Amino acid sequence: MKNLSWYGQDLTGPERDAADALNLLVEIDETIANRVASRTWLVDGVTHDEAQAVVQVQRLAAIDSEAASEIAVLPWFDDGIEEQEWRAVQHVYTVVKHGPLLFQAFKRRSWFHDDISVAEEERLGNFVKVIDPQGDGTGTGVSVASKIVKLGWFNSEIVGTYDNQLLSELSALLAQNLALGARVAGMPFMAESIESHDIGLLRTLYELRGEDLESLTSQGWFEDGIDDDEAIVVTILPSQVNRSPENFRRLLNANFIDKGSAVLSLAGEVNFAIVRLGSVGNGDVMPHLINAAAKVEEFMGLPQPIDEVILLIGAPGGERELSGVNLGGTFIVVRPEDYECCVENETVFAHELVHFYPANRGRVTPPWFREGGADYIAFWVHQQLYNLSFSYVGDPCPAVSVQQLLDEEAAVGPAQHQAGPLFVCNYITGQQLLKAVSEAMGTAAFRDAWQEIQRTAAAGLPPADAKIYEIFRSHTPSSRLTLFEAAYAIWHTGDFD
Numbered sequence: 413m414k415n416l417s418w419y420g421q422d423l424t425g426p427e428r429d430a431a432d433a434l435n436l437l438v439e440i441d442e443t444i445a446n447r448v449a450s451r452t453w454l455v456d457g458v459t460h461d462e463a464q465a466v467v468q469v470q471r472l473a474a475i476d477s478e479a480a481s482e483i484a485v486l487p488w489f490d491d492g493i494e495e496q497e498w499r500a501v502q503h504v505y506t507v508v509k510h511g512p513l514l515f516q517a518f519k520r521r522s523w524f525h526d527d528i529s530v531a532e533e534e535r536l537g538n539f540v541k542v543i544d545p546q547g548d549g550t551g552t553g554v555s556v557a558s559k560i561v562k563l564g565w566f567n568s569e570i571v572g573t574y575d576n577q578l579l580s581e582l583s584a585l586l587a588q589n590l591a592l593g594a595r596v597a598g599m600p601f602m603a604e605s606i607e608s609h610d611i612g613l614l615r616t617l618y619e620l621r622g623e624d625l626e627s628l629t630s631q632g633w634f635e636d637g638i639d640d641d642e643a644i645v646v647t648i649l650p651s652q653v654n655r656s657p658e659n660f661r662r663l664l665n666a667n668f669i670d671k672g673s674a675v676l677s678l679a680g681e682v683n684f685a686i687v688r689l690g691s692v693g694n695g696d697v698m699p700h701l702i703n704a705a706a707k708v709e710e711f712m713g714l715p716q717p718i719d720e721v722i723l724l725i726g727a728p729g730g731e732r733e734l735s736g737v738n739l740g741g742t743f744i745v746v747r748p749e750d751y752e753c754c755v756e757n758e759t760v761f762a763h764e765l766v767h768f769y770p771a772n773r774g775r776v777t778p779p780w781f782r783e784g785g786a787d788y789i790a791f792w793v794h795q796q797l798y799n800l801s802f803s804y805v806g807d808p809c810p811a812v813s814v815q816q817l818l819d820e821e822a823a824v825g826p827a828q829h830q831a832g833p834l835f836v837c838n839y840i841t842g843q844q845l846l847k848a849v850s851e852a853m854g855t856a857a858f859r860d861a862w863q864e865i866q867r868t869a870a871a872g873l874p875p876a877d878a879k880i881y882e883i884f885r886s887h888t889p890s891s892r893l894t895l896f897e898a899a900y901a902i903w904h905t906g907d908f909d
C-alpha cells in the first residue's frame with residue numbers, strides 16, 4: 413500500500429475496492445499482491461476497470477493462487493487494464509472453480525496469452541456458459557467443456573463470428589437439453605472449423621421438438637457423428653416441419669449434396685450447397701447458381717450478404733404452389749419439375765438469390781418492389797448469362813396497377829394479401845413497372861437508383877412506396893423526366909404530388 417500515492421483517508425469508490433481487494437490478497441499471497449500493487453496502472457490512480465482487475469485477481473487467488481499468479485504476469489495484465497481484460501479474469505475464475513484442468517488447456521495459447529480482445533473475452537464468456545449452462549453455479553457442462561478445449565479452432569485465434577456463436581448456441585442447447593448437447597459436442601461437424609451450417613445444426617436441435625427431434629436423433633448417421641454435409645441438411649429441417657413434412661421425411665434419409673464455392677467480386681468467398689431429394693442429377697445447377705449469384709451481386713453493387721447459400725431442391729410445400737422460396741435468408745426450395753429440363757429456362761434461382769439483399773428481403777419494402785424487383789433482376793441475369801429474354805405469358809394481371817395492390821394490402825393486411833389471388837400481380841406489374849422505368853430513365857441511371865435503394869435498406873431504413881419513387885426520380889436525367897413520369901404513372905397509377 414505504501415507505493416500507492418492515492419492511498420489515504422478519503423478514497424473514491426474504485427480506490428476503496430482496490431484497497432480492500434489488495435488487503436485480502438496480501439493475506440492469500442504476498443507475492444501476487446506486491447506484483448499487482450506495483451503495476452503502473454495501479455500506482456497512478458484507480459479507475460473502475462483497474463479496481464475490477466484487482467478485485468477479480470483476488471477472487472481468483474482465493475480459490476487458486478497459482479492461476480492468479482499466472483494471470484498477474486501476463487503481458488495484457490501488465491500494461492494497463494481495459495474492461496474486457498478484467499472480465500476475462502472473472503471468466504477464468506468460473507473456469508477454474510469448475511474445472512482447474514480446463515484453464516491449463518488454453519492458458520498458454522496465444523489467443524489468451526498475448527492480449528485479450530473483445531471477441532476473446534466473449535469467447536471466454538460463452539465458454540463459461542458451456543461449463544455452467546444453467547447459470548446456477550452447478551457446472552453441469554464441465555464434461556462438454558473438456559471436449560471443446562481439445563478442438564483445433566478453440567485453440568487458435570478467433571476467425572469470423574461463427575466461433576463465438578457456436579459456443580453461445582451450444583450453451584443454449586445444453587441449458588435446454590443437457591444430454592443432447594453433450595452428445596453432439598465434439599462431433600466431426602465442429603471439429604475442424606466453424607461455419608454457418610454448424611450454427612444451423614445447433615439451432616435445429618434447439619428448435620425441433622418431440623417426434624421430429626426423435627426421428628432426427630435416432631438416425632444412424634446422426635448416431636455415428638454428424639459431419640459438415642449432414643449439418644447442412646439438418647440446418648434445413650426446421651423450415652420443412654410444417655411447410656413440407658414430405659421433404660422433412662426425405663431429408664432424414666440419404667441424399668446427395670453438391671458443394672461448390674466461388675469468389676464473388678464484392679463478397680469474397682461464398683460457399684454453395686445444393687441438397688437434392690430424388691434421383692435426378694443436378695450437375696447443371698451448381699454452375700448456374702454460382703454464375704447467377706455473381707450477376708445478381710454485380711447488379712446490386714452490394715456484397716452478397718450470405719456466406720453460405722444452401723439450396724434445397726425438394727417437393728413443393730406450404731400454403732401455395734411455389735417454385736421457390738427464400739426462407740429467412742438462408743436457403744431456397746425449388747420444386748423438382750422446375751429444373752428437370754434446362755436450368756437456363758428457370759429464373760427461380762436468380763429470383764431467390766435476389767431475396768438475400770436488404771431491400772428485397774422479408775417485408776421491408778412493398779411487395780411489388782420485392783417480388784417485381786426479384787423478377788426484374790432475374791430476367792436481366794438470364795439475358796446476360798444466356799441471352800434469353802423473358803416475359804409473362806399473356807397478360808395475367810390486366811389493369812392491376814401497383815396502387816391497387818398497395819390498396820388491397822392496406823385493406824386486408826399483408827398475410828391475407830399474400831395468400832390472395834392478386835398477390836401474383838406484385839411480380840408481374842412490379843416487374844413491368846421497373847422495366848418501363850428503366851427504359852424511360854436509362855439503364856445506368858436505373859441501376860444507380862436501384863443501388864441507392866439497396867444501400868438505404870442496408871442502413872436500416874428500407875424505403876416505402878413514395879420514397880422508392882423519389883429515389884428513381886432523383887436519378888432520372890432531366891431530359892427524360894417526362895418519359896419517366898409517364899412510365900411510372902401507367903403502371904403505378906398512384907398520386908405522388
Ligand SMILES: [Zn+2]
Pocket residue numbers: 763764767782783786
Ligand atoms: Zn420472390
